[in-house]
Amino acid sequence: MSWSIGLLALPAVVFFLVFNYLPMAGLVVAFKQFDVNLGIFGSPWNGLENFAYFLESGDAARILFNTLFLNVLFLGATLAAGMILAIMLNEIRSTFFKRVSQSVVFFPYFVSPVVISIILQVLLAGASGGGGAVNDALGGLGFPTVDWYTEPGPWPWILTVVKVWQLGGYLSVIFLAAITGIPEEVYEAGMIDGASRAQMAWRITLPLLKPTAAVLLVLGVGRIFYGDFGTIYAIVGDNGTLFDSTDVIDTYVFRALRQLGDFGTTAAVGLFQSVVGFILVLIAVLIQRKYSKETSIL
């Protein structure tokens, strides 16, 4: 075998070592009283104090709950939306209409979370702060308007709508590809039995999409402890009045890092996040393996 093939993989190996594996070693910061001047490995140990500090801070319960709650909402809603959208797109016979709608619903996937944040401002706040298109509509229909950016209550749902809007089209492409893979005979058999289009969608397409959904679910569960920082922080930012319902592990870590400069505690939170996330992935993969071996991702 030729040694030269190693050269091709070398840059990637260096990348993974430096940017993925080295930071894993850097997690020892979680057990240290970090001092910038002494560096990661020179700083003194302080045992589990960073973890204790985080757990006793009173923030822990809130951000852990928010992280799990929001991610479960996001995962369920986006998968359901992608599946429903794909089934509906599949019903459309006009190729032109189908192609146009597919392109348009896919588009939000391509824009930066910051752009999504601006769109939300247009809808919920407007130029004057208390306006926005949604309030204009509410007012027009005789409902009271809402000062959205000071009300933490509706935000889990607003963020869920944002995630569905952002990812629904993307996921529908995956599901549509899976639908294309369903053999035509299955539908013909359904037609002979006199099934309506709705019955075929419900009894044939939906069950056959389960394996695809399972794979996406496992991948999603692996990320469940990561709060989709980019989107949430772009939208909520440092707006403290919304933290009650929107502050997740990632935004917390980022704030603590930026504002408090407390490396030890934030690294402890990060380590906690990675370990729990890892355990969740393993559980999800094992469960999925048990039920459908052929679609397992590991």
Add this chain to the structure above:
Amino acid sequence: MSRKKLEPFTVVSIVGVSLALLACAIPFWMIISGSFTSESQLATTGYSLFPVSFDLTAYKMIFTGPAVLDAYFASVFITVVGTALSLAVTSGLSWVIARRLPGISRPLTVFAYLPMLFSGGLVPLYLLVTQYLNLQNSYFSVILPLLVMPFLVFVQVSAFRQLPESIFESAKIDGAGELRIFFTIAIPLSKPILAVVGLFYAVHYWNDWFMALLFIDDVHKFPLPLVLQNLISNISFTQMLPQLAEAATPVYQLRLALTAVSIGPILLAYPFAQRYFVKGITLGATKG
């Protein structure tokens, strides 16, 4: 499949898809329409689907000052250089994995897959980039942490594996080395998948604002999304824009105009890109 009459479910689907289509199109239309509406109009009458009075103040501010051009340069640099590097590194790794070399390919797969499951988190990465690599305020602080996306490695591996093995065998018999096979046969045959993977990376880099937020403090080096974010969270950035004689800075209109400017390139590339994206996702979905 021919059908005589429309079934209820088909009607529901057409309505449902139409609603989804509108929900995805209207917000962008509002942004563009709003960016041509004067600040005072926006503040008093709110939004309308068509600009009542055509107003170019915000665009004049954007295109007469260096600030937005700087941001455009930063975004283009990060996207172009980043995508080129990412593609090169990802292709090399994917090829070695795709060749199924005993004792090499399997460990490499695990090596590339593990970071998807377990990561060091933000703090060690932050310390690495700022304390050890000293990349703050360099565009490479945005490029390097995003260099390889494991998901795309697997997309590319499965594409490489679809190339006919016999070509490589015969090249080997003719005395070609592994590097030569890679550069003169595999890469030219893989242009479509390179386009797919390159597009994924390009969108990723163009839209990134998190790495820039972490590592870039110099306003002159902000990429577009970060400029936008700054316009949302504080108005200090507007001071960098040339002041027009008339009135106060139209902060709000400016945000919309800048948003329109930042999605412009995506909008232009989209008809071309979308086709490839669908190909990429479906390749990735059929497992690596």
